[in-house]
Amino acid sequence: MRAARRTTLTGLALVTAAAGLAALPPDAEAASPAPTLTTAAPDIDVARVQAHLTELNAIASRNGGNRRSTGQGYRDSVAYVKGRLQAAGYTVTEQACTSGCTRGAGPNLIAEWPYGDASKVYMFGAHLDGVSAGPGINDNGSGSATLLEVALKLAETRPSMAARVRFGWWTDEEQGLNGSDFYVRSLTSAQRSAIKAYYNFDMVASPNGGYFINHINSTAAAPMKAYWDSLSLRPEENTEGAGRSDDYSFEAYGIPTSGYAMGASARKTSTQAAKWGGTAGAAYDRCYHSSCDTTTNINATGLNRSADGVAYTLWQQAVSATALNRAPR
Template sequence: MKRRFAMAGTLLALVLGFGTLPAAATPSGTSPASSTTALAAPDIGITAVRAHLDELSAAAARNGGNRRSTGQGYRDSVAYVKGKLQAAGYTVTEQPCTSGCTSGAGPNLIAEWPQGDANSVYMFGAHLDGVSAGPGMNDNGSGSAALLENALTLARENPDMRNRVRFAWWTDEEQGLNGSDFYVRTLSSTERSRIKAYYNFDMVASLNGGYFVNHITSAAAAPMKAYWDSLGLQPEENTEGAGRSDDYSFERYSIPTSGYAMGASARKTSAQAAKWGGTSGSAYDPCYHRACDTLANINTTGLDRAADGIAYTLWQQAVGTGGGGTCDPAGVVGNGGFENGTAPWTGTTAVIAAHTGRTAHGGTRFAWLGGNGSTSTESVGQTVTVPADCTRASLVFWLQIETAESGSRAYDTFSVRVNGSTLATWSNVHAGGGWTQRSADLSAYAGQTVTVTFTATEDYSLQTGFLLDDVSLQSA
């Protein structure tokens, strides 16, 4: 994981649903039972994952004790991962980072399993480089090794695929997410639209770690959270890692993301220690960006749980005929992050902009309705078709409410309407707390083409601004 820079913003994810899980906890090293419409994910052998870590450690030891993106330790790491993938039958691409990367940085490594719908791609990635200070076994040999064994397991199992799976090992993450940024930035808009979700794995074996899921309430995170829930782990949001790893490169282009992490330099709380074990008040990874990030700095139990959770997610999202069937809400809402101009939004489209003085939830643009301090009504809306097979469908969005009003009376309101009928309303009473995820149930409109409208109405005095961003349709 890179050190924190001036980055902000997350993106609400939307992907297909996932199979049911047992209520009882499943022991580590096993996979939860899948639904009858999805194949069960295989167990990922922790011994094999540790063997990959041994090789990455040896690459660092041969080359000055590190795997920095510009050094031979990184290039040896690339050669090892590439060799294992090629032997398993993958066509592997080394992608040189020709702009934005540190001078002399090695390549990204990309491998795609050549089955499933090429227009529906699920990406799984981890950064392969480390810092100069040490061999980088947790950061990020752990994510790289878990990902590699998942790719090899997929090749061995060779199941029927409904969606395409693409694996990536990124260069130059520690210097600013440069490898992944180059990859996403140089894709065409058509290629980006084919990526339905990106999953990131950075530091998944922290010795004093916790169990964190990126964007834990999003649809993309659903299978990841479900697996760890099935182990009784009670995972939490990865707040420490927000904007600090390669998932952020995808978020910036409105691609849904999630992933696992076990923590870096932040300190474990007493409540977390009570439910996960470990030492409260101490860093999740006591060797973060230090020479002691060696093989001795690996939490094998956490690594095992992460590797199996990756497999569960991959199988649910891409393997067989389950995990959502033909209910695919991706792309139903056009320009949901407002990053691509105003179309197909109609109404008071002047409210859509990169407003100064406020930070968007994701990207740089959002819709700012109200905030006038006088009698006014502003709205934005668009026509959408709710897929007929989405028996559970929700319009999900992020809302920030700022007000000069006081008290518990609703003077200024924000409503969600479908074909003129109001589904949900918020007001100045709900102000505060920054960006908050909200939703409105569209299940009753499955198979219908409807007009969805967001409307802000203010009274004659004291402003209330309703900031809207990252609108999507979710099927679960």
């Protein structure tokens, strides 16, 4: 997630992106209880998500300790995600950011599952770049790896699709939401209208973090909230992240948005600590934008619950109703 500073998009009305970050008990078990919900969304294996994080950390280590958008670490991250998606059967596109991005920034990566009604698109996104100070494993390897594993699970299970699902891994977010802004600007009006909701995942494994949802009471957020409600997590609005991540680029063009986040440099309140565990008065992520944001900076419980909530949301929104109650093949 980019540092706390509002983004201004030229020629667009300012839209407030309310999105709240919170807190997770760091000593909680990694396994989430099964929710009592109607759809047959698959369980996402958190160990597989963590394996992607290990690879992203290794990529940073081989490239000066970071995955900044203008460096080889970012390009190697793109190659890793792209290779896994192509092998799974996705239509994958590298989109060069030709205006508005930092000079030398690598491409956006767009992957579409080529089934379902193309006039109804549900999009899931995360920024793949990090800051120059560290490897960026919570910020935002956690969101990027979560989406990668959910995408691979979709390809593995191959349910009947009612709508199209598209994934985006954004460049140059840390420099001003530039990659996602370029992507949305590059769409035609009809293409924007086809996107029924955009879901953003930025820092979903903060070690002292919590359970917060962007626009928690919106229609788009309903399945995300339903999943975490089923675990009795009592999520809150993501206020720390408002306007600071890639959902803002979509929201500014009138596209409904939501997403999960677990917190950056803001401090956990005593009320949140009483509800979720963790340390009151401490930052949600003490390694935010620093060199200690490595694989040791990951809350496996929060990562697991976020990944399962993403899968539930995808299945709820885009999988055919006739496929929801059958076992995956």
